[in-house]
Amino acid sequence: MLIFSRYLLCSALLVCAWKAAAMLLSSAILPPPETALIAFGRALKTGWFWKHFGVSAYRVSAAMAVAWLIAMPIGILLGYYRKADALLSPFVFLTYPVPKIVLLPVFLVVFGLGDFAKIFMIALIIGYQIVVAVRDAVLGLDRKYIDSFCSLGGGPARIIRHVVLPAALPHAFTALRIGTGTGIAVLFFVESFATSTGLGFFIMDAWGRFAYDDMFVGIIGMSLLGVMLYEFFNYLEKTVCAWKYLKAGRMSFVKSENSVVGHIRLFGRMIKFSHTVFALPFALAAVVLAQREHELTVPLLLWILVAMVGARSAAMGFNRIVDARYDGLNPRTAQRAIPAGALSMRSAIVLVVLFAAVFVLAAAMISPICLYLSGPVLLVLCGYSYTKRFTSFSHLYLGFAIALAPLGAWIAVTGGFDPSISVLSIALLAYIAGFDILYACQDAAFDRQAGLFSIPARWGPRVAFHVSAGLHLIAFICFFLIMIFFDLGLIYLVALLIMGVLLIIEHNLVKPHDLDRIQVAFFHVNSAISIVMFLGILGDELLRRI
Amino acid sequence: MSIQVNRLSKTFAPQQGVVLEQISFTVPSGETLAVIGPSGCGKTTLLYILAGLQEASSGTITINEQAQGWADGRSAMILQNFGLFPWKTVRANIALGLKLRRTPERVCRQVTATLLAELGLDGLAERYPIQLSGGQQQRVAIARALATRPDILLMDEPFSSLDAMTRERLQNLLLSLWQQRKLTYVLVTHSVEEAVFLGRTILILSDRPTRVKALIRNDEFGLPALRTKNCYFDRIRQVRRAMEV
Ligand SMILES: Nc1ncnc2c1ncn2[C@@H]1O[C@H](COP(=O)(O)OP(=O)(O)O)[C@@H](O)[C@H]1O
Numbered sequence A: 001m002l003i004f005s006r007y008l009l010c011s012a013l014l015v016c017a018w019k020a021a022a023m024l025l026s027s028a029i030l031p032p033p034e035t036a037l038i039a040f041g042r043a044l045k046t047g048w049f050w051k052h053f054g055v056s057a058y059r060v061s062a063a064m065a066v067a068w069l070i071a072m073p074i075g076i077l078l079g080y081y082r083k084a085d086a087l088l089s090p091f092v093f094l095t096y097p098v099p100k101i102v103l104l105p106v107f108l109v110v111f112g113l114g115d116f117a118k119i120f121m122i123a124l125i126i127g128y129q130i131v132v133a134v135r136d137a138v139l140g141l142d143r144k145y146i147d148s149f150c151s152l153g154g155g156p157a158r159i160i161r162h163v164v165l166p167a168a169l170p171h172a173f174t175a176l177r178i179g180t181g182t183g184i185a186v187l188f189f190v191e192s193f194a195t196s197t198g199l200g201f202f203i204m205d206a207w208g209r210f211a212y213d214d215m216f217v218g219i220i221g222m223s224l225l226g227v228m229l230y231e232f233f234n235y236l237e238k239t240v241c242a243w244k245y246l247k248a249g250r251m252s253f254v255k256s257e258n259s260v261v262g263h264i265r266l267f268g269r270m271i272k273f274s275h276t277v278f279a280l281p282f283a284l285a286a287v288v289l290a291q292r293e294h295e296l297t298v299p300l301l302l303w304i305l306v307a308m309v310g311a312r313s314a315a316m317g318f319n320r321i322v323d324a325r326y327d328g329l330n331p332r333t334a335q336r337a338i339p340a341g342a343l344s345m346r347s348a349i350v351l352v353v354l355f356a357a358v359f360v361l362a363a364a365m366i367s368p369i370c371l372y373l374s375g376p377v378l379l380v381l382c383g384y385s386y387t388k389r390f391t392s393f394s395h396l397y398l399g400f401a402i403a404l405a406p407l408g409a410w411i412a413v414t415g416g417f418d419p420s421i422s423v424l425s426i427a428l429l430a431y432i433a434g435f436d437i438l439y440a441c442q443d444a445a446f447d448r449q450a451g452l453f454s455i456p457a458r459w460g461p462r463v464a465f466h467v468s469a470g471l472h473l474i475a476f477i478c479f480f481l482i483m484i485f486f487d488l489g490l491i492y493l494v495a496l497l498i499m500g501v502l503l504i505i506e507h508n509l510v511k512p513h514d515l516d517r518i519q520v521a522f523f524h525v526n527s528a529i530s531i532v533m534f535l536g537i538l539g540d541e542l543l544r545r546i
Numbered sequence B: 001m002s003i004q005v006n007r008l009s010k011t012f013a014p015q016q017g018v019v020l021e022q023i024s025f026t027v028p029s030g031e032t033l034a035v036i037g038p039s040g041c042g043k044t045t046l047l048y049i050l051a052g053l054q055e056a057s058s059g060t061i062t063i064n065e066q067a068q069g070w071a072d073g074r075s076a077m078i079l080q081n082f083g084l085f086p087w088k089t090v091r092a093n094i095a096l097g098l099k100l101r102r103t104p105e106r107v108c109r110q111v112t113a114t115l116l117a118e119l120g121l122d123g124l125a126e127r128y129p130i131q132l133s134g135g136q137q138q139r140v141a142i143a144r145a146l147a148t149r150p151d152i153l154l155m156d157e158p159f160s161s162l163d164a165m166t167r168e169r170l171q172n173l174l175l176s177l178w179q180q181r182k183l184t185y186v187l188v189t190h191s192v193e194e195a196v197f198l199g200r201t202i203l204i205l206s207d208r209p210t211r212v213k214a215l216i217r218n219d220e221f222g223l224p225a226l227r228t229k230n231c232y233f234d235r236i237r238q239v240r241r242a243m244e245v
């Protein structure tokens, strides 16, 4: 999290310095940051920006992967085998200081103007750094590890895997991470001529057209690419070489959760990110139905997905923050990230705000009406957290909040509302409320004690099971109505039958006095139901098109 | 398994002089030997040669009536500063010797679990060595050496970097392991007390060129509560006197 705040802070400082420089210079070549950022935001919505970004990302990451795969074994070979070192090292160190970039014209002639020459150039330059770093690491390997390995009966063949490689890995990763800067610089250079794709070309081209805003779009894009690569290698290093980053004598084993990614992973686990499978298929089903009459573009679909993830994560995160006190008291939930102390309240809040911002941004990218609706939607979603405190019908409210997803997806694609899609929403509402009631049975005793409201807590598990079954019957009827309203055919009918069977299975898996299998009922069966529903609608749509 | 060392000599490079000169001793099966001598005299070298990690310049080593060859898995060694692999978890460190012998995964898990429990390492299996205290690291090293059920255990100053309390606890642990598992071990130490507490025979080496200065039989070895007995202190005095000659 610290890194993340640092990134934000540094970006803010950078923007300030940029603004000051732009004001001092007051020349078109350095546009003020807000102009450039707005241009950048606009570019994000265009296909051409992503094309150039994608090409550049491909070139540099392919080059780094190739460099890694080739340089790592060479470095180990040189470091470990004296003979190889004696033979090859002079060659390596003679050519190491030579700036390989000057050979670009030769490469372009020999390998042609395609991607190969560019990737080769970057890989060559990064590869050298990795070779040298790995060789030195292996040479510096403490003798005692080799002795120790041999004393355990290990031979020379397996020492590479068990000793040499793991000892050299952190150094190789560091070289790769440091190489990112060089890699991006070389990328810019090789892209600045003899090509018409990539961010390097984009920057030079914009410069040539005196389109300085565009030029900065490219510059920001390239910087982002660098940051992303750097953080990716950082993450790889911390994951693969976890042992290197442990503090001596630390009592609990926490796997590098101090990185941004670590925090997001914890957050993801906390909000049960995997449970997105319940609601997402409904939203996608709405998209499938909506695109019959309206055009659906790939960016639109992506933004809908981003909005879904953002809204869900923000809402669930908010929920865990508000409920942290109760989670900590309940033995079943005391291990969740916040009460267990693994994720600080502050980090969680930052992430919730961030996901909310992602949601609003995605909505803004879709259409103005979505942007206007995004605020109220967030309020509705976050409101759920408080309903448990005053009404036993919080389950229905949860269903209602989640049922906004297909509605939102429909509005995103069609730009308007249609009563028939609300049937899908009602189905989702009943389906979610139904299984939330089952789930709440686990906490009935605790809720009663803590003064929280739920149907099982108020009327007991038997009543709860009946209500749940009733709701799932309503859901099933709605699933059936969808078939009529949207004129679906045989495939959906089959899906409908499967869903009915699954609902019956779900209700037979758990009994009021036997909740052991609730996790199975909850996760596998539920995800199966929503996915079968989506596949039914999708399959039907595909059949219709043929 | 008995160990017989006969007129063993080691020279690394002629200009450096002889390191070990004509060393001879015998360790009968199930017995223990403590080696003590000034630092730099060649104790580690002696163990390496016994383990088959280095070759002697001359002389013979006979283990159970067979000439010793390249590390053949009948002995296990605990290196001076444990030699645990920082990139492997406790569990992986302990299981490594078995893995290298292509032991089935199920057996590896079983043996590891037993050893973890036996050495009081429960709950530490998924940690990395750096997350352990010195005493815990030493116990992991012992577990790792015992995992392959070696006939001979070679230990190079195993307890010297530990605090006094931990050291005594681990010395007791080693003694009980010796009794239960009928181990034959050679222990290098620079502490006279440790040598008397853990060695049936005490081999005193001279300064370089290293020769056998004295070979003392320690009949009281293994007696219960030895540390409180008078004969223990008598033996310590005897060893000290022999070293000063
Ligand atoms: N691989 C080697 N090459 C050359 N000299 C060595 C080597 N290993 C040890 N020595 C030398 O042999 C002597 C004995 O070393 P060592 O066995 O480590 O002593 P001790 O363990 O008794 O302190 C030292 O003087 C050391 O410098």
Ligand SMILES: [Mg+2]
Binding pocket: B043, B044, B080, B156
């Ligand atoms: Mg030594």
